[in-house]
Amino acid sequence: MNNRxxxxxxxxxxxxxxxxxxxxxxxxETKTVTETVEVEVEVPASPGKLVVYSGRKESxxxxxxxxxxxxxGIEVGVKYGKTSEIAALLGxxxxxxxxxxxxxxxxxxxxxxxxxxxxxxxxxxxxxxxWARSPVGKWVGLSGRARVVVYNTEKLTEADLPDDIRGFTDxxxxxxxxxxxxxxSFKTMVTGMRTAWGEEETKNWLxxxxxxxxxxxxxxxxxxxxxxAGEVEVGFVNHYYLYRFMAEEGDSFxxxxxxxxxxxxxxxxxxxxxxxxxxxxxxxxxRRFLEFMLSKVAQQYFASSTYEYPLVEGVKISRHLTPLSExxxxxxxxxxxxxxxxxxxxxxETGVLPE
Numbered sequence: 441m442n443n444r445x446x447x448x449x450x451x452x453x454x455x456x457x458x459x460x461x462x463x464x465x466x467x468x469e470t471k472t473v474t475e476t477v478e479v480e481v482e483v484p485a486s487p488g489k490l491v492v493y494s495g496r497k498e499s500x501x502x503x504x505x506x507x508x509x510x511x512x513g514i515e516v517g518v519k520y521g522k523t524s525e526i527a528a529l530l531g532x533x534x535x536x537x538x539x540x541x542x543x544x545x546x547x548x549x550x551x552x553x554x555x556x557x558x559x560x561x562x563x564x565x566x567x568x569x570x571w572a573r574s575p576v577g578k579w580v581g582l583s584g585r586a587r588v589v590v591y592n593t594e595k596l597t598e599a600d601l602p603d604d605i606r607g608f609t610d611x612x613x614x615x616x617x618x619x620x621x622x623x624x625s626f627k628t629m630v631t632g633m634r635t636a637w638g639e640e641e642t643k644n645w646l647x648x649x650x651x652x653x654x655x656x657x658x659x660x661x662x663x664x665x666x667x668x669a670g671e672v673e674v675g676f677v678n679h680y681y682l683y684r685f686m687a688e689e690g691d692s693f694x695x696x697x698x699x700x701x702x703x704x705x706x707x708x709x710x711x712x713x714x715x716x717x718x719x720x721x722x723x724x725x726x727r728r729f730l731e732f733m734l735s736k737v738a739q740q741y742f743a744s745s746t747y748e749y750p751l752v753e754g755v756k757i758s759r760h761l762t763p764l765s766e767x768x769x770x771x772x773x774x775x776x777x778x779x780x781x782x783x784x785x786x787x788x789e790t791g792v793l794p795e
Contacts, residue, residue, distance in 0.1 A: 487513040490725040493530065493539040495523025495549055495624075496712060504741045508732045514725050523549035523624050524780075530556060530717075540720035541729055543582075546628045546710050550579040551778025557715035564727060567734045568751040572711045575775050581711030582733045583742040584749030586679040586767060587629050588697040589706070590667045601674070601698050605706035608674070609648030618655045618663040618675035621792045624780075625660070625678050625710060631783045632705030635776040639786065646790040668695040676706070683747035683760055703768030709749070711774070 494501060498520050509516045521529070523545040530537055530553050542557070544550045550557070557578040565573050565580055572581035589601060602608065608617055620626050633642040655672055657663045663675035664682050679697050686693045700707045714733070716726040732738055739750035743757050749764055750757065757763070787793040 487515075488722055488725050489515045489517065490540050490722050490729060491538050492516060492518045492541045492543055492729070493526045493537075494518055494520050494543040495526045495545045496520075496543055500746050501543065503745070504733070504738050507737070507741070508729060511732070512725075512728060514728070516729075524552075527552045535719050537717060537719060538721075539717050540722045540726045541714050541716055542579075543712075543714040544579075545624050545712050546585075547574075547579075547713065547774045547777045548628050548631060548780040549624065550574070550713055550715055551775065552780065554578050554715075554778070556718055558718045558720070558723070560716060560730065561727060564730050564734070567731070571774065572751050573713075573774075574715075575773065579713045579715035580730060580734070581713040581751050582730075583712050583739075583746070584751055584764065585625065585710050585712060586699065586749065586762075586764075587625070587706055587708045587710070588677060588679045588682075588699055589674050590664050590677050590682055590695050590697055591674045592667050592670055592672075593694050593696050595670065595673050598696075598698050601700075603700065604702040604704055605676070605700055606645055606648075606704075609645060609652065611652065613674070614652045615655075616673040617649060617652060618657055618666055618672040619649070620657045620659050620663060620677070621787060623659055626676065627780055627783050627787070628710055628777050629676070629705060629708055630787065631777050631779060632708045632770065632772050634779075634783060634786070635772050636705045636770055643786060643790055646787070646792055650791060664695055668693055670694075678710075679761070680747040683758060686760065687747075697762075699762055699767050701768065703770055705770050705772060707768055707770060708772065709764065709767060709769050710777070711751070712748070 492505065505516055505518060508514070519526070526542065527549045530539060530542060542550065542553065559577045560580055565577055568581050572584065573579070589605070591601060630642065633645065657666070660677040660681045663672070663677050664685055666672045667675050668685065682695060682697050714730055716723060720726050734752055736752065736755055739752050739755045742748045743750045743755050747758055747761065749761070784793065
């Protein structure tokens with residue numbers, strides 16, 4: 441009996457020792473090792489900002505500026521106004537201006553602040569023809585705008601129109617002409633006349649048109665409408681206003697454009713362009729903006745949506761537009777279109793503008 445008890449106790453002790461051994465092994469195998477690993481994660485830099493001062497209307501360029509922002513992620517702030525007003529504001533702000541880019545309606549506006557603009561990289565300038573950029577690299581054209589004579593097709597044919605705009609001083613055109621003397625593009629055209637004809641002949645032309653009881657309009661759009669309605673028979677405007685009417689009313693719209701055959705200053709092809717401010721805080725984004733505006737995407741926008749002339753090759757234009765290659769353009773350097781102050785003075789002296 442005692443031997444049985446001793447044997448049982450021995451077996452129980454042996455089992456206990458075995459279980460303890462298994463437990464120790466299990467604990468050693470499930471021991472958790474914690475190790476800290478440092479990983480460097482590169483956070484993408486913000487694409488930054490851009491401040492554009494625009495002398496072009498928001499309705500014309502707002503959509504393509506928004507497209508630039510969406511494509512690049514760059515936050516774009518835009519201040520809109522007339523080109524002359526924006527140029528004056530830049531002059532007032534001087535080195536303290538927050539503007540990075542000045543987007544102007546015409547070379548005259550850009551020329552008036554040329555000393556505030558930095559030189560644009562050659563690779564950007566060379567995206568457009570030589571005639572469409574600053575001779576000293578201060579600005580680059582982004583779209584083309586041709587001066588034309590819009591005429592009423594129910595009363596006139598192109599053959600009835602004079603080869604040269606000087607022909608409209610003939611008394612037979614009395615009471616039949618419309619013009620917008622306060623319009624910046626009109627002033628640019630007159631500046632071209634001063635360059636090509638000289639001060640005296642330009643003065644004589646202005647006085648001759650005034651003597652023909654010219655009808656004054658505040659801007660181009662109502663002149664095109666008036667020509668189609670027969671209120672005037674001809675008007676001096678930019679080419680693209682007609683096509684906005686035709687887009688809404690179709691080919692039956694009773695007006696068309698005439699590019700004068702003589703190729704004088706009245707057939708001028710101007711550019712809307714932009715420059716980068718010397719004081720710009722975002723010069724690289726400004727360069728990207730200019731190059732985007734000269735991309736085929738943006739150039740097609742100008743051709744299709746605003747009916748302007750693209751300045752890069754390979755972009756389709758409206759079937760109604762006369763190709764640039766078929767327009768007899770005057771040989772006027774764009775740098776000669778910058779003296780708008782002298783033009784405004786002449787317009788005042790001739791009674792075209794109020795003193």
